[in-house]
Amino acid sequence: MPRLLVLDIDGTLLNSEDIVTPVVSDAIRRAREHGVAVALATGRRVGSTRQVVEEVGIGLPIVTFNGALVWDTEREEAIHELAFSAPVIQRVIELCREYDAAPVLLQGPAYGERIFVPTGNWLRPEYLEWFLDPRRSYVDEVPADEMLNLPGILTIDVFGPEATLQKLSMAFAELEAQVYDVGEVSSQTDPPNWALNVHMPGASKAAGVQVLAQKLGCTLADVVAIGDGFNDLPLLEAAGVGVAMGNASEEVKARADVVVNSHDEDGVAEAIERFVLQPLSEPA
Numbered sequence: 001m002p003r004l005l006v007l008d009i010d011g012t013l014l015n016s017e018d019i020v021t022p023v024v025s026d027a028i029r030r031a032r033e034h035g036v037a038v039a040l041a042t043g044r045r046v047g048s049t050r051q052v053v054e055e056v057g058i059g060l061p062i063v064t065f066n067g068a069l070v071w072d073t074e075r076e077e078a079i080h081e082l083a084f085s086a087p088v089i090q091r092v093i094e095l096c097r098e099y100d101a102a103p104v105l106l107q108g109p110a111y112g113e114r115i116f117v118p119t120g121n122w123l124r125p126e127y128l129e130w131f132l133d134p135r136r137s138y139v140d141e142v143p144a145d146e147m148l149n150l151p152g153i154l155t156i157d158v159f160g161p162e163a164t165l166q167k168l169s170m171a172f173a174e175l176e177a178q179v180y181d182v183g184e185v186s187s188q189t190d191p192p193n194w195a196l197n198v199h200m201p202g203a204s205k206a207a208g209v210q211v212l213a214q215k216l217g218c219t220l221a222d223v224v225a226i227g228d229g230f231n232d233l234p235l236l237e238a239a240g241v242g243v244a245m246g247n248a249s250e251e252v253k254a255r256a257d258v259v260v261n262s263h264d265e266d267g268v269a270e271a272i273e274r275f276v277l278q279p280l281s282e283p284a
Contacts, residue, residue: 040053045106066197066199077110083200095172102160104157113138160194179199209223242257243259244259
C-alpha cells in the first residue's frame with residue numbers, strides 16, 4: 001500500500017500557468033486524510049519552493065536541488081546535504097572554460113542561497129544576463145580560483161548552446177558527476193540558451209526521497225512518485241510506482257511505470273486517484 005506520495009513541482013504539480021488547480025489540491029488533501037504522507041522533490045532551491053509548500057500544505061521536509069539537499073522547513077536545517085568538493089568545482093570550471101560555457105554556482109539555504117559567477121571576460125555575458133538580472137541581489141561575482149572553497153555549493157548550472165552542452169555532458173562523465181539536461185531555457189540568445197544541472201556524484205531525487213522515507217519508517221517501494229523531467233527518472237524508476245506526466249518527453253514516459261494526463265489536464269489528480277486512493281479503498 002502507498003505510504004508516501006512524492007510530487008515534482010514544475011511541469012507536474014504546477015500547470016502551464018504555474019498554479020495548482022483546485023482538482024489537484026483536493027486530491028492531495030484526500031490522500032493526506034487517508035494517512036498518506038505527501039512530499040515535494042524538485043530541482044528548485046528552497047526559497048523558490050516555499051510558496052508551493054505553503055499553498056499545498058506540505059508538512060514534511062522537502063527534497064530540493066535535485067536531491068542534493070533534504071531541508072526541514074520547520075526547523076530550518078538540513079537533514080541530508082551533498083555539497084561539492086573543491087576538486088570537483090575546479091574541474092567543472094576548467095571544463096566550462098575549455099568549452100566556452102557559463103557556470104553558475106548555487107549555494108544552499110544555510111549560506112543564504114547565494115549565486116556565484118566567475119569574473120573575467122571568458123564567459124559569454126549574453127548567456128547569463130537573462131538568468132542573473134532578476135536575481136542580482138543574490139549574485140556575487142568572484143574570481144574563478146576563489147570559487148573552489150565556497151561552502152555549501154549544491155548545484156552548478158551550466159549555460160550554453162545545445163551542441164556545446166552535449167559535449168560538456170560527455171566531458172563531465174570523467175567526474176562521475178550527476179548531470180541533468182534541462183533543455184532549452186531561453187530563446188533570447190542565438191543560438192538558444194540551454195542548461196545543465198550538475199551535482200556531486202550520488203545526488204538524485206531518488207537518494208533524497210530515500211532519506212525521507214527512512215525517517216518515515218518506509219522504503220522506496222512504498223512510494224508513489226510523479227514527475228515529468230529527466231531529473232525525475234532516478235526516482236520514477238526506484239519508486240514502487242513511478243508515474244510520468246502526459247507532458248513528459250517520450251523517453252521519460254517509456255521508462256516510467258505508467259503515464260497519466262498532462263499537467264494541464266490534472267494528471268496529478270488522476271495519478272492520486274488511481275495509485276493512492278483506489279488501492280487504499282480496496283479490501284485487504
